[in-house]
Amino acid sequence: MDMVHRAETAWEAITEHLQLVSLRPEETELIAVGWKAMKAQRYQDLQAHGLGGRDKALVSRAFLRYWSSASAPAHSHEDLIVDRIALAQIWLALSPKHRRILTVLAECDDRRDAERAMNMDTATFTRVLGSARKVFFALWHEGETPSKMWGYDRIAERHQNVMSLVRLRKRRALKRKASGVVPRKGRPPVKDLGVSNSELLARYEAGETYKKLAQEFGVSRSLITDRVEKARSARAAVAQKSVAEETK
Structure with missing residues (x-):
């Protein structure tokens, strides 16, 4: 992005962040918000031009497939039908444990909620989920090199999307206000050890x-x-x- 676009993107994100937070943020927090907003905008710009893959100089296959279908004289349902059939066939080939963890993650839409629903700790959940995805991708590509992950299922605190973090903080602030909890300001009290x-x-x-x-x-x-x-x-x-x- 050119410098003017970068500055406007960062300034807009910082301004919105200042309007939503309940406590005065640190300078480093505002800088991080601005950088993440620029990064997210740059990624969106690349995606809009079909350059969101690993190699930013090549147009992605999904971009070409979408626009080839959209620009065709008549829309074809072939890709959608093939994908649905392939999903059904692969789903039956997965083990019950893999089907269970993928279903729970899709239903919960959050890693932490899915871990609790599966009664697993973080390490075990990550291992089983990774195994399920590897098997799924291997079957989906039928011997080809499996693709990389194209989405995120991380909780909002760890997500690079700035607006997800902003919305999360806003919800927490509203929840604290509704429960009557007053956020503590300043440094925590000095712990009394009973001796000088x-x-x-x-x-x-x-x-x-x-x-x-x-x-x-x-x-x-x-x-x-x-x-x-x-x-x-x-x-x-x-x-x-x-x-x-x-x-x-």
Whole structure:
């Protein structure tokens, strides 16, 4: 895309995003929204010209097949009939487990809902679904090199489509508003360990390790390290201030 088109595409997506979010977004979030919008628009432009395949210099076979049929003197139902018959034949050739997982995914239209419906964890679901697709594609192409996936079934949070993410956040904001949940702003409250940072520093200097202190208080090692460093910095600041007062 030319620079003007890119800028207008990004600006429109960022503006719409700002109007829909309930909390003030970070600058990096807005930059990501703009980049994803440009990427999605570029992909749509390529598809409109039949160049959405792996090789952007070649017109895709689906594009040629569609426009060849549309520009013909009379429309032919041959491709549709062949596809329906092929689907029915392949479906019977699949194992019951593969038919089940493909059916549940189509009905749920969401990976996470399908995983729960199948009572599978993410790793098992992904493995079985991948196996079902490989078998399906191998039968569909009848010995030819199976094609790559042409669609997405990922949840909206991981999808590259910016508007899916925007709509998801809008639904969540409306749900929070309806339930009366007020989103928390600012930093989370400081966790109270029941001891001061200076006491943690004293125990560490007495020989106790970060790991032992973290296990005792049921927190992460990084939190204990951060508290000890803060206590050390505060002690150094007090000492420096005392030296400065003595030299006056």
